[in-house]
Amino acid sequence: MTMHAAVADARADVCRLHAVLVTAGLVAWTSGNVSTRVRGTEGAADLLVIKPSGIAYEDLTPESMVVCDLGGNRVEGSFLPSSDTASHAYVYRHMPQVGGVVHTHSAYATAWAARGEAIPCVITAMADEFGGEIPVGPFAPIGGDEIGRGVVATLTGHRSPAVLMRSHGVFTIGATAKDAVKAAVMCEDAARTVHLARAYGDPPPLPPDQVDALHRRYTNEYGQR
Ligand SMILES: [Zn+2]
Numbered sequence: 578m579t580m581h582a583a584v585a586d587a588r589a590d591v592c593r594l595h596a597v598l599v600t601a602g603l604v605a606w607t608s609g610n611v612s613t614r615v616r617g618t619e620g621a622a623d624l625l626v627i628k629p630s631g632i633a634y635e636d637l638t639p640e641s642m643v644v645c646d647l648g649g650n651r652v653e654g655s656f657l658p659s660s661d662t663a664s665h666a667y668v669y670r671h672m673p674q675v676g677g678v679v680h681t682h683s684a685y686a687t688a689w690a691a692r693g694e695a696i697p698c699v700i701t702a703m704a705d706e707f708g709g710e711i712p713v714g715p716f717a718p719i720g721g722d723e724i725g726r727g728v729v730a731t732l733t734g735h736r737s738p739a740v741l742m743r744s745h746g747v748f749t750i751g752a753t754a755k756d757a758v759k760a761a762v763m764c765e766d767a768a769r770t771v772h773l774a775r776a777y778g779d780p781p782p783l784p785p786d787q788v789d790a791l792h793r794r795y796t797n798e799y800g801q802r
Contacts (some may be wrong), residue, residue, distance in 0.1 A: 580621050584653070587615045587626040587729035588639040594758050599634050600654035601762050603683040607631050608746075610659040613632055613754035614669050614676045615644075623647050649722070660720055667725025669749060672733070677754030679761045682746035686711075688783075691743030696764075696771050699780040703771075704788040705795035706763045708736025716743040724748070736792065739764040 578586075594611045598604045612627035626642050631730035644653035649666035651658055659665075665678045682685075689696050689711075694709040698704055703711070714731040728748045731740045738760040739749045747764050751757035774780040783791075 578618070580615070580618055580624075580796070584624065584626065584644055584718045585639070587613050588642040588644075591626045591628070591754060592637050592639045593643050594754050595634060595637050597758050598679075598761070601765070603637060603674050603681040603761060603765055604634070609681040610661055610665075610666045610679070611754055611758060612659075612662075612678050616676075623669065624652065625662075625665060627662055627665060628659050629654070630659050632656060632751050636764050637688050648786060649674065660748070661724065661728070662727065662750075663720070663722040664725030667722040668728055668748075671725075671729045672750065675750045677751045677757035679751075679754070679757040680746065681761050681765070683761065683765040683768070686739075686741060686747045688772065689713075689768055690746055691744055693743045695741070695778075696768055698788055699771055699774065699782055700767065701783070701791050702763070703767045704783055704791035705799070706760065707739060707767070708792040709788055711737050711739050711741060711767065714740040714742045714748070716745070719745075722736060734764060 591611050591613050598609050610628040612625050615624040617623045625645050629641050629643050643651055643656055643658040645651050645658055645662055647666050647670050649663040661680055668678050693713055695713050698709050714727040717727045727758050728740055738751055749757045749760035751760055
């Protein structure tokens, strides 16, 4: 596939995945964003495709997506990219295995972020998807790459694909943008369930050996193969 065709596919993919954030109830107004890495072919450098800044979700089209280099500079598109672009670019530069990044302010997960409290691994679905707790990352200003630095510092060496950035919201990573969207959906689901459990009691953490076994089964055996 040529780089041009790969960018066209990525524009369509990222546009479609933004609609999933809306359907899943993870975003309000223009907050939140999805990006994907476009791996360079024939010596070309990697690029990223991300949502334009401040455009309503219902107005997003593949053509309105913005293409940037991994320095966060716009190389294609008529709109300005998301204000989180420098942070997405930082993640792609420093985590070569990552092919997609998602950011939301989804309500329950962001409530945990507001308290600066990691979501403890007290249900099997969390062991499956996150391999343990969902950790908290540092508070960071918006606009530069500081959020990206916090995401990389927190998730490097961690099994969780999601981090709760303190007083802000959720960032997730994945091998693809779809994987990162899935992690954002599952993060909100876990945040809501554990919130409800905590409202009426003190749910015990799963034993570490059970967490390991569940995560291994889900990663290696679950689903269609
Ligand atoms: Zn945000």
